[in-house]
Amino acid sequence: MSDFNTTNFINPSTFILFGIPGLEEAHIWISIPFFIIYVIAILGNFTILFIVKREPSLHEPMYYFLSMLATTDLVLSTSLLPKTLSLFWFSSREIDFSACLTQLFFIHTFLAVESGIFVAMALDHYVAICDPLRHSTILTNSKVVHIGLAVVLRSCMLILPFPFLARQWPYCRTNIILHTYCEHMAVVKLACADIRVSSYYALFVLFLVTGLDVFFIGMSYTQILRAIFRLPTRDTRLKTFGTCSSHICAILAFYIPALFSFLTHRFGHNVALHFHVLMANVYLLVPPMLNPIIYRMKTRQIQDRVLRFFTQKKT
Template structure:
């Protein structure tokens, strides 16, 4: 315990209470990270290589893959260095940057899901106008808007975090510089930052989930109007991967954010383990879900392997 106002470094503790198991915990973490990196890089490669995948749906999928790669790569390598090499120190500026990147790209991903829902709505409810509305320039503008929203709305987090005096300790009881974990080290009232973070989490989630729900309500109406059961199943199947990805992506961060703020009786190691779930599991599952459930991606992947084998 020391007295300082602006530490040059923070110390990441890892998972308090499970230090003896760090080496073993790192193995599944590393496995999930490697699978996620390989899967998302494969998605980017396939979309770039295959002209048949040059469509809005796959452009949005590429944005999601980039976001997943950035979020996991800015946290997991440092996390593994803590578990395997006891590399606990992190520069103050690097810590603030990590905090900002994780939360801003998480916000971007939520916007990407809204864009994907819009794509599915137009493809099913207005198929003849889909290509004329979602042109490449419109897709680029949507991507820019999603990126700017994440960057601008989360700017107060690093700005305020740099202003707080840290006079308690520089030891962060976490595996990365998570916003709430950093705020707990300050010796002044940080409720404004905590409330703003909660406000953003609720408003962004509620707004984006509402827009997605409206899109799928219209999609379901269009599907139920189709004449045959096979047509309804086939059309709804095109939305299955998107719905699966939404569930995988929204549930862990919402649960983690709420338990970090209100789960006072929940063991700290459980909170930290679950906070790592949404950095590791969604980036790993996104390419798997789309690869398994999307015929065009499966066919493109098989063609690549077939060409490699000849």
């Protein structure tokens, strides 16, 4: 770390992304799975968007929400990976102060958007199973658009104070971020000021977004399970529950790594810093890769359309 600028300054023009502390020699090797994950995420999510756009039979709320999820995953992974890979491959550590705050905003905003989309998808499953006769009248195309806009607007409004608060702090110790990207708390901890406002607001947003979203998802699935258990036969119950399996798997792939990363960050003071940074990357990288795989494997309509598309190409 002595190679970097650690002299006193106020409001740096650039930050230095250190990478994964303690694993600098392994950056090239770590970049290989990161790059593979990124390629799979890009191909998988673009495939979802292409299939849904191409097939009129998929123009319904469930697949519109899935398209929103795919778009969110593309933005999220692209906000993170190109700069991280350039750091690993070319030692491109510098990032402009404004660019850093922009990356911070996009990453945290689209994490909140993804959480909100999972709530919207839970609502879709709830209406489809608990009130199927009114599904088409309750979740019209215009309602789906309004829900999507509300999710994006909520996320932008809640995350917008992050970069504004970070910009106002004086940075007079170091401009070295011990991370692979501009994570909110990793940035503001560099400030030589009382950052409790940023810290408390970050906790508020975490509990407001994640806490409420998990609560609403849990309430939806409580009602869904009650409706499923009232069905007459075991086969019918399993078939109905199977329609939710892809959504449940995607939720677990999103929230479990995020929760683990949060707990180790807040309470795992004896956990090595490189493990914190790796986990912070995993919970951003893995869901965009897994979501299209989960929905392709668990959703017969998408699986059939993908197979039909590639078999038509061969013929």
